[in-house]
Amino acid sequence: MLNIVLFGPPGAGKGTQSEKIIAQFGLTHLSTGDILRSEIAAQSELGLKAKSLMDKGELVPDEVVIGMIEHKISDNTGSEGFIFDGFPRTVAQAEALDALLKKFDTQIHQMVALEVDEQELKTRLLERGKVSGRSDDQDISKIENRIRVYKEQTLPVASYYQSQSKYKGIDGVGSIEEIFERISEAIKEA
Ligand code: AMP
Numbered sequence: 001m002l003n004i005v006l007f008g009p010p011g012a013g014k015g016t017q018s019e020k021i022i023a024q025f026g027l028t029h030l031s032t033g034d035i036l037r038s039e040i041a042a043q044s045e046l047g048l049k050a051k052s053l054m055d056k057g058e059l060v061p062d063e064v065v066i067g068m069i070e071h072k073i074s075d076n077t078g079s080e081g082f083i084f085d086g087f088p089r090t091v092a093q094a095e096a097l098d099a100l101l102k103k104f105d106t107q108i109h110q111m112v113a114l115e116v117d118e119q120e121l122k123t124r125l126l127e128r129g130k131v132s133g134r135s136d137d138q139d140i141s142k143i144e145n146r147i148r149v150y151k152e153q154t155l156p157v158a159s160y161y162q163s164q165s166k167y168k169g170i171d172g173v174g175s176i177e178e179i180f181e182r183i184s185e186a187i188k189e190a
Pocket of ligand 1 (some may be wrong): 060
């Protein structure tokens, strides 16, 4: 198995690049944001609880997303590996993921981190909001809150993988193809 964490702030291009990585490397995509949005669309109890937090740009509780990931990994044990997109977002999630992968006799091989400056992120998210219909992309105060939550709760996850020598920073500015090339190189080195 090859397990990669695709990391970066909101608007860094994780979703776009995940699609290309899956096509190229045959990995299974695990996006907690996508799973949560499908729970909202299905109007499940979990979706209804998550919606108000997501609308505000706050994180949903660790145990909720860890449970979702556990389910998805258990359902895909025959996979070539996983690309984790938008997860882990807290150090507690990263620790839970390590423990979970250990149960399946595997591990995270690399964190590929897309680095994009804050002004570019805001511009990209406001543009995405015009076409995606995502309510959390349509209001600058919500976007700013997500960036604040990222800095406070999610950035420490980068240090967590750095201390395991698994961190690889990538310049996340350029064309989609250029960035994908950089990511592909990093994954091949993993
Ligand atoms: P994303 O699509 O990854 O930008 O996620 C959209 C929203 O879903 C986030 O702003 C959070 O409210 C929630 N979310 C997604 N993934 C996680 C996670 N790993 N932990 C907590 N909340 C999450």
